[in-house]
Amino acid sequence: MSPQTGNDPMVHVVDHPLVQHKLTLMRKKDASTNSFRTLLNELAMLMAYEVTRDMPMQEVEIETPLETMKARVIDGKKLVLVSILRAGTGILDGMLTVVPGARVGHIGLYRDPKTLQAVEYYFKMPKDMQERDVVVVDPMLATGNSAVAAIERVKVLKPKSIKFVCLLTCPEGIATLRKAHPDVPIYTAAIDRQLNDHGYILPGLGDAGDRIFGTQ
Numbered sequence: 001m002s003p004q005t006g007n008d009p010m011v012h013v014v015d016h017p018l019v020q021h022k023l024t025l026m027r028k029k030d031a032s033t034n035s036f037r038t039l040l041n042e043l044a045m046l047m048a049y050e051v052t053r054d055m056p057m058q059e060v061e062i063e064t065p066l067e068t069m070k071a072r073v074i075d076g077k078k079l080v081l082v083s084i085l086r087a088g089t090g091i092l093d094g095m096l097t098v099v100p101g102a103r104v105g106h107i108g109l110y111r112d113p114k115t116l117q118a119v120e121y122y123f124k125m126p127k128d129m130q131e132r133d134v135v136v137v138d139p140m141l142a143t144g145n146s147a148v149a150a151i152e153r154v155k156v157l158k159p160k161s162i163k164f165v166c167l168l169t170c171p172e173g174i175a176t177l178r179k180a181h182p183d184v185p186i187y188t189a190a191i192d193r194q195l196n197d198h199g200y201i202l203p204g205l206g207d208a209g210d211r212i213f214g215t216q
């Protein structure tokens with residue numbers, strides 16, 4: 001189940017008990033790098049389940065041990081998962097477990113610590129983006145600047161659709177992304193209270209990249 005928040009049908013909070021339980025374990029400051037990464041991987045699979053809910057399907061003919069039938073399959077190759085480096089990698093791996101045929105794009109963005117603006121250092125996408133549905137992934141939608149910049153770049157390639165998936169966000173991040181890209185639905189496991197002056201989500205889970213890669 002993925003109820004929409006308040007009045008905004010474009011913001012989906014995935015409030016499934018498994019998602020909420022795993023997110024709580026990830027938030028704890030004493031979660032090890034290993035368990036943080038494992039939980040993120042599991043959460044990403046559950047988020048993939050929600051975000052691919054309306055993926056187009058086609059019928060193919062198959063043989064069961066008893067007879068021939070028409071059965072439905074998805075065309076995973078039409079899906080592109082776009083990871084915002086570096087923390088997006090954590091979500092990407094889990095999603096690829098569930099949709100192994102998906103193509104992958106990468107956008108390298110870092111946050112200027114003074115301005116909190118996104119600065120691009122890498123961009124690589126699959127071919128034929130006009131034929132593909134894109135899911136942009138980043139665990140934290142905080143200021144929203146990286147998500148806005150990444151989606152702007154992807155839009156130039158005119159994909160069929162774009163969705164954004166994160167684990168955690170806050171009212172400020174949602175407002176920024178919704179304003180810049182009102183056509184892009186947001187999938188998140190939780191909407192936290194607020195952003196602090198350093199661009200961190202409160203209560204949040206800390207620096208997702210550091211916690212995934214053990215770089216603190």
Ligand code: URA
Pocket residue numbers: 087140142199200201202204205206207208209
């Ligand atoms: N990025 C993070 O990793 N954590 C936050 O709280 C905000 C942005």
